[in-house]
Amino acid sequence: MPAIVERVTTAMLYYLREHADAATKQPFIEIRRSLIQCVAIGPSPDGKGAELTVHGRIVGILATMDAVKAMEAMEAEHRTLGEYEYPDFAHRGLFDTQHKRDEFLRRCAEELAEKRLE
Numbered sequence: 509m510p511a512i513v514e515r516v517t518t519a520m521l522y523y524l525r526e527h528a529d530a531a532t533k534q535p536f537i538e539i540r541r542s543l544i545q546c547v548a549i550g551p552s553p554d555g556k557g558a559e560l561t562v563h564g565r566i567v568g569i570l571a572t573m574d575a576v577k578a579m580e581a582m583e584a585e586h587r588t589l590g591e592y593e594y595p596d597f598a599h600r601g602l603f604d605t606q607h608k609r610d611e612f613l614r615r616c617a618e619e620l621a622e623k624r625l626e
Contacts, residue, residue: 546563
C-alpha cells in the first residue's frame with residue numbers, strides 16, 4: 509500500500525476509534541464491509557506461523573495498485589534503455605535507413621505492449 513494511503517487510513521481509523529460517535533462511525537463501517545468481506549487466518553506455507561488471507565473487493569484494488577506500480581517501473585526501465593540504446597545503435601551505424609529506425613521503434617513498442625499485458 510503506498511505510504512500516503514497508509515498514513516491517511518491510519519489517521520482516519522484512529523480518529524474514528526477514539527473520537528467518533530456511533531452515528532459517525534456507521535458509514536465507514538459499511539464502506540469497510542463492502543471492501544473486506546472476510547479475513548481468514550491459517551497456517552503459513554512453511555508451517556512456522558500464521559497467514560492472513562483477505563477476501564473482498566480490496567484485494568482487486570490492491571492488486572491493481574501493484575500492477576500499475578510494476579507497469580510504471582517497466583515503462584521507466586524500457587524508456588531508459590531506449591534512450592541509451594537508440595543513440596548507441598545510431599552512432600554505430602545500425603540505423604542507416606529510415607526503415608531500420610522505424611523497425612527498431614516498432615519492436616520496442618511491441619515489447620512494451622506485451623509487458624503491459626503481463
